[in-house]
Amino acid sequence: MRGLTEIAREEKLGELEVEQNGIRIILRAVAANSAASPLPAPAYFPMATGAVETPMPLVLPSTSVGSIAASAPAENLIEIVSPMVGVFYRAPSPADSNFIEIGDKVEVGQTVALVEAMKVFNEIVAEVSGVVAEIKSASADLVETGQTIITLRAA
Numbered sequence: 001m002r003g004l005t006e007i008a009r010e011e012k013l014g015e016l017e018v019e020q021n022g023i024r025i026i027l028r029a030v031a032a033n034s035a036a037s038p039l040p041a042p043a044y045f046p047m048a049t050g051a052v053e054t055p056m057p058l059v060l061p062s063t064s065v066g067s068i069a070a071s072a073p074a075e076n077l078i079e080i081v082s083p084m085v086g087v088f089y090r091a092p093s094p095a096d097s098n099f100i101e102i103g104d105k106v107e108v109g110q111t112v113a114l115v116e117a118m119k120v121f122n123e124i125v126a127e128v129s130g131v132v133a134e135i136k137s138a139s140a141d142l143v144e145t146g147q148t149i150i151t152l153r154a155a
Contacts, residue, residue, distance in 0.1 A: 017146070076154040078128055082143040086117035090139045104132045105155070112150055115143060130155045 007013075018025045082088065090098040090113055100112050106126045113124040130152030137149045 077133060078130055078152045078154055079148040080112060080124065080126065080150040080152065082115055082124070082145060082147050082149050084115060084117045084122065084145055086115040086122070086143060088137040088139065088141045088143045088149055089114040089116065089121075090135070100132050100135070100150070102132050102135060106130055106132060106152060124149070126152065128152065128154065 090100075092099075092114065099110075099114075100106060106112060107129050108126060110126050111123045112126050112132075114121045115124060116122070132150065133153045134151040135149070136151065137143055137147075143149055
């Protein structure tokens, strides 16, 4: 455990999350002069019928300790993670083709998937360009907040 805290401190990380063998550890930095306070409870706001959803991009570089161990030889990988708990979809409908396939070039702002949460379909868009290296979830899979759903190789 001390090794992880040293890594977080040396890299000046506000948060470090590692998951290995089904065990998840999250380290969060706390200012030296403040007491640790619990995180606020999430707020849920019902959306009005017919509301337009805003795309929810969330891209994290693949540089955390857990991902380095899982993919040490692969560099320049970028993880697109789910911003919420929901059902992952690769296509806008079962009759349509998938947004992306492995090997496709992805541009900034391009929709790469949907996550349905509370009967609302949320677009997942790429914040960086790259080539699709891996699609880690199948359509209709339940995904968790922060779960890697797509991996891009930086262009």
